[in-house]
Amino acid sequence: MYRYDEFDSDFVRQRVAEFRDQVARRLSGELTEDQFKPLRLMNGVYLQLHAYMLRIAIPYGVLSARQLRKLAHIARVYDRGYGHFTTRQNLQFNWVELARIPDLLGELADVEMHAIQTSGNCIRNVTADHFAGAAADEAVDPRPYAEILRQWSSLHPEFSFLPRKFKIAVTGAERDRAAIQVHDIGLQARRDADGAIGFAVYVGGGQGRTPMIAKKIRDFLPESDLLAYCTAILRVYNLEGRRDNKYKARIKILVHEMGEADLIREVEREFEGLRGTPLALPAAEVARIARYFAPPDLAELPPHSVVLDSRSAGDPDLSRFVRRNLTAHRAPGYTALTISLKAIGEAPGDASADQMDAVADLAERYAFGEIRVSHEQNLILPHVRLDDVPALHAGLQAAGLATPNAGLVTDIIACPGLDYCALANARSIPVAQRIAERFADPVRQDAIGDLKIKISGCINACGHHHVGHIGLLGVDRKGEEFYQITLGGSADETATIGEIVGPGFPADRVVDAIEAIVDVYLRLRHDASEDFLAAYRRIGAEPFKSALYAEV
Amino acid sequence: MAVYDFHAGAFRDDDWIFPDDDASLPAGKAAVSKARFVAREEGALGLVLTAGDTLDGLGNALARVELVALRFPRYADGRPYSLARRLRERHGYTGELRAVGDVLRDQVDFLARAGFDTLDIVHPGTIEALRAGTLVRVTRHYQPGARSERPAGYSWRRVSF
Ligand code: SF4
Numbered sequence: 001m002y003r004y005d006e007f008d009s010d011f012v013r014q015r016v017a018e019f020r021d022q023v024a025r026r027l028s029g030e031l032t033e034d035q036f037k038p039l040r041l042m043n044g045v046y047l048q049l050h051a052y053m054l055r056i057a058i059p060y061g062v063l064s065a066r067q068l069r070k071l072a073h074i075a076r077v078y079d080r081g082y083g084h085f086t087t088r089q090n091l092q093f094n095w096v097e098l099a100r101i102p103d104l105l106g107e108l109a110d111v112e113m114h115a116i117q118t119s120g121n122c123i124r125n126v127t128a129d130h131f132a133g134a135a136a137d138e139a140v141d142p143r144p145y146a147e148i149l150r151q152w153s154s155l156h157p158e159f160s161f162l163p164r165k166f167k168i169a170v171t172g173a174e175r176d177r178a179a180i181q182v183h184d185i186g187l188q189a190r191r192d193a194d195g196a197i198g199f200a201v202y203v204g205g206g207q208g209r210t211p212m213i214a215k216k217i218r219d220f221l222p223e224s225d226l227l228a229y230c231t232a233i234l235r236v237y238n239l240e241g242r243r244d245n246k247y248k249a250r251i252k253i254l255v256h257e258m259g260e261a262d263l264i265r266e267v268e269r270e271f272e273g274l275r276g277t278p279l280a281l282p283a284a285e286v287a288r289i290a291r292y293f294a295p296p297d298l299a300e301l302p303p304h305s306v307v308l309d310s311r312s313a314g315d316p317d318l319s320r321f322v323r324r325n326l327t328a329h330r331a332p333g334y335t336a337l338t339i340s341l342k343a344i345g346e347a348p349g350d351a352s353a354d355q356m357d358a359v360a361d362l363a364e365r366y367a368f369g370e371i372r373v374s375h376e377q378n379l380i381l382p383h384v385r386l387d388d389v390p391a392l393h394a395g396l397q398a399a400g401l402a403t404p405n406a407g408l409v410t411d412i413i414a415c416p417g418l419d420y421c422a423l424a425n426a427r428s429i430p431v432a433q434r435i436a437e438r439f440a441d442p443v444r445q446d447a448i449g450d451l452k453i454k455i456s457g458c459i460n461a462c463g464h465h466h467v468g469h470i471g472l473l474g475v476d477r478k479g480e481e482f483y484q485i486t487l488g489g490s491a492d493e494t495a496t497i498g499e500i501v502g503p504g505f506p507a508d509r510v511v512d513a514i515e516a517i518v519d520v521y522l523r524l525r526h527d528a529s530e531d532f533l534a535a536y537r538r539i540g541a542e543p544f545k546s547a548l549y550a551e552v
Numbered sequence: 553m554a555v556y557d558f559h560a561g562a563f564r565d566d567d568w569i570f571p572d573d574d575a576s577l578p579a580g581k582a583a584v585s586k587a588r589f590v591a592r593e594e595g596a597l598g599l600v601l602t603a604g605d606t607l608d609g610l611g612n613a614l615a616r617v618e619l620v621a622l623r624f625p626r627y628a629d630g631r632p633y634s635l636a637r638r639l640r641e642r643h644g645y646t647g648e649l650r651a652v653g654d655v656l657r658d659q660v661d662f663l664a665r666a667g668f669d670t671l672d673i674v675h676p677g678t679i680e681a682l683r684a685g686t687l688v689r690v691t692r693h694y695q696p697g698a699r700s701e702r703p704a705g706y707s708w709r710r711v712s713f
Contacts, residue, residue, distance in 0.1 A: 011692035157665035161630025
């Protein structure tokens with residue numbers, strides 16, 4: 001993974017010093033909360049319902065065991081013993097004290113981490129495929145490009161006061177696990193016929209109040225043009241994006257209002273002027289960054305593990321875990337292993353300090369010390385020997401982290417919602433917990449198969465409900481919490497915005513509604529090989545509507 | 553009136569005049585709005601652009617301009633940064649670029665790196681910090697700026713000061 005050099009660590013230390021100065025000015029009263037707000041937001045500090053919240057960047061979801069241990073330490077010393085992994089591959093601490101945040105950031109800097117640009121109207125933490133460098137279907141490792149973009153976008157002098165936040169996601173596989181088509185810029189790294197690397201460039205996707213699927217504006221942008229082209233897009237957006245209404249300020253609205261053809265013309269014109277400037281990426285520099293992401297020392301192994309096969313034959317828990325939580329690895333005999341943070345009855349994405357330590361230990365012992373955070377709010381050990389899976393599974397069981405539900409109905413994405421978030425209309429976490437409890441039976445979950453439920457507590461859509469196979473959106477109806485259901489959304493290479501199925505349901509009926517939807521699917525699917533999304537695309541919304549609203 | 557000059561790292565006196573649109577053009581160095589400027593008023597060698605103005609229609613007139621003042625209506629309106637870059641890169645403008653309006657100390661370095669030469673600011677805390685030289689700064693940068701800075705390792709990195 002990427003390691004800071006002297007330059008990077010100087011940068012982060014200087015930034016901590018700057019923020020320490022800002023906090024001191026706030027605490028002394030020189031700055032009012034209003035004046036302080038934009039400054040703290042540039043460092044990931046929010047004022048939430050009950051306390052300040054700090055959001056820490058985990059660039060493109062890559063963490064080392066050492067870093068995770070530090071996060072566990074911070075959870076213990078500065079918070080209430082746990083942290084919350086978000087859908088943007090970040091980590092949030094919900095109970096930090098403002099006066100201590102500079103020290104906390106200093107501790108983060110010790111392990112090459114920061115909270116820069118995790119909020120504010122700037123380029124946010126760049127996200128990437130959480131199986132990068134491991135997935136069997138990967139054409140190009142997206143991490144070097146995500147790292148270059150992270151660096152380039154850090155305290156960018158031109159793009160720190162955009163009309164609105166700006167999110168970039170990068171993948172390097174045809175199968176899109178980074179949801180690039182619902183980002184402001186989505187990049188798919190690929191190779192042309194000669195093996196040269198370039199990017200399919202998507203612009204103007206997004207969720208929130210007006211969900212939109214991105215438009216592809218370049219099929220193959222040469223690697224060396226990456227920064228110049230992104231600069232061109234950002235400059236056009238910075239100048240032309242709307243600033244009169246924050247709900248219309250994202251680039252997706254600009255693309256929509258300007259039209260795809262005009263936007264492309266503007267971007268290309270800007271790009272022409274940026275060609276041949278110092279923004280051109282020399283191949284040698286890309287190679288230097290890529291070297292940090294060289295694969296670990298993987299052994300030559302047979303594709304199947306006799307140990308694992310025989311152990312899981314006699315252990316239903318292990319066998320279920322293997323079936324659900326392992327993903328094909330590019331190297332024979334290895335797997336990418338998902339650690340679900342969706343234990344039944346727990347808050348999705350939460351991990352205790354002890355659990356973080358346990359994962360760090362296991363990663364060091366069995367997985368080259370490397371951990372990933374997925375936008376599905378789970379952790380991943382990207383390089384694990386199949387032979388080691390039984391021992392690892394036992395270790396995870398001991399830490400309460402062996403839930404075998406990756407991709408199943410109980411692997412629910414949920415935003416913090418009304419339990420923490422000042423913007424929420426409704427609670428997300430308790431609904432996720434109740435749905436998970438209803439479907440807790442593992443046999444039933446298996447029978448239902450792949451199903452992504454995503455819950456947002458308000459229209460900001462941090463829980464990605466628009467792209468859930470089943471999406472739940474918290475709405476406020478005369479002071480009561482209601483949930484609007486969408487069906488058929490998807491965030492992968494076939495990205496689709498879910499359709500609203502009808503009037504919302506009150507909190508005490510929403511779990512029944514989900515169950516009714518699942519029952520319709522089970523009744524009407526061809527067979528178990530037709531998953532929920534495929535069945536929905538075939539049969540449409542009608543059968544679900546009549547089941548949900550029949551008795552009314 | 554005094555402006556902060558990035559090149560000198562100090563405040564200096566300034567004699568530019570910024571007449572209102574309905575006032576007559578004074579003697580001396582005057583900077584006027586785009587509307588007035590495009591009407592090619594005699595003598596105006598300075599141009600004031602507000603966030604939201606475009607650079608369309610300025611044509612060759614920029615060649616005789618000595619000052620472009622870019623106005624920040626609110627610190628959070630980042631358009632002038634991009635206008636500054638376009639003025640330099642697309643229009644080849646080489647005269648003085650000045651930031652005017654709602655600027656906080658935390659933006660000073662962004663302005664310098666976006667190619668501004670001078671700063672005409674009203675925020676007392678910022679003026680004080682600039683005078684006293686107590687700004688806490690980040691001197692490592694991950695992107696080439698508009699000013700000449702020391703390259704540092706990778707092609708996109710720079711060190712200032
Ligand atoms: S979706 Fe709304 S409620 Fe949920 S975290 Fe985002 S802003 Fe808060």
